[in-house]
Amino acid sequence: MTQAPSHLPSRTIFFISDGTGITAETLGHSLLTQFEGVRLKMVRIPFVNSTDKARECLERLKEATILDGARPIVFSTLIDRDLNRILSEANVLCLNFFDTFIVPLEAELGVKSTHTIGRTHGSIDTNDYKQRIEAINYTLSHDDGVTNQGLEQADVILVGVSRCGKTPTSLYLAMQFGVKAANFPLIPEDFERMKMPDSLVKHREKLFGLTIQPERLNQIRSERRPNSKYASLENCRYEVKEAEKMMRQHDIRWLDSSTKSIEEISTTIMQEVKLERLSF
């Protein structure tokens, strides 16, 4: 999407919202990944919640049109009719996610929408939100095997060799889904003992393993500790082989993180461990 030759004209993409604009940006960005050979400049304008801010926005749309010599594309989640009316003075392609879908939803649910600004992330006084913050705190204090305490509260416990992706995945699970995710490294001492720590084995039903291709692990570890035994391909091969053997031995579900994004790994874990999203 961005590797187009630089002699092509560039188009400006605006993500406009009365809230954070993160929803507009996420959906807009994933739509745009479907187009190649176009040069795009992306601008997010959040918190457009007054006529003054809408007028400022309008000016920026007009400026971009002049600068690019082409009208901008706007992805919007603006709800308020007056603010939308102001923006409609600009010559743009406006894709408003709310306008487009609210009408069929109203018809289907037989209920009028409340047209309330900024409800996407909900109120921070809900249990939902508290649960999410609690999950983040839990996950941070149960990162990298720092403690065996309180593992009975975990929704899932990730295991795997050092640097296979446990920490970012745990944090994403907590942040996105409100899930309490502890994580424990499998270390050479475990392999020598040929035994997974007892503190983990007793939570077997909550364990989920991550593994990784030794070549990729070697690459990741080398960035941290170049030329160490820890990072050597030989050692990476040994650790990965032993960790996989151990997971098989304890009948632990696992996946290979080598070619997957944090989102994909986390979604697979939610599915496999049959976890419900606990917060939005």
Next chain:
Amino acid sequence: MTQAPSHLPSRTIFFISDGTGITAETLGHSLLTQFEGVRLKMVRIPFVNSTDKARECLERLKEATILDGARPIVFSTLIDRDLNRILSEANVLCLNFFDTFIVPLEAELGVKSTHTIGRTHGSIDTNDYKQRIEAINYTLSHDDGVTNQGLEQADVILVGVSRCGKTPTSLYLAMQFGVKAANFPLIPEDFERMKMPDSLVKHREKLFGLTIQPERLNQIRSERRPNSKYASLENCRYEVKEAEKMMRQHDIRWLDSSTKSIEEISTTIMQEVKLERLSF
């Protein structure tokens, strides 16, 4: 959206995707927050990337229809035409985010879309993705003032009293925007010295303050350490007052986190510190 009386019939909402389904879920959920007095049950079905999986999906749609006595609502980002054709055999209200917007985008950009499955979160081999993982690692190792080392690499440094929301905000900034966010607590010793640590002052242009209403801080701290001096309303009032004085004195931008979600706080910081999103 969920507080409807339980005698109302319930409707099942499906989020269906060939990828993680997170985009469909995020947008669908924010649309549904606009409706009150309806009972909804939400189901995410990710990785629908084969005809077999599409057929399984179709069965679940039919089952929900029978169980609810009403047709389900489907939010979909399915791209593949054959898979969409299979699902179209069910009697549902299907809102397909891709189908709806791809056509006007093709016309506007003058380019055909690639119709490629699962590109939303991009390839993990991109610099984008590496930057994001690096930001998460940086943020974790610069949480809660654990080190003064490497602050010159930070994109932003959050400061504020203990438990005002620095840690979840830093992690969100890293995870969502690929921004390296360090955070430092302002502690009673700083207030007694009436001086912000020198290691922070020299990065003043990157500092951003979070403050919080003393009553809310008291509530949050009491959950952790009930009946402590640390959590007492009197002490919370003192710390917040001193921290705000210090931020004013050093001319540091700040915001009150009391009534804002992590998303709102993070978006405001991105805007104020004029940070660009560094990854998707």
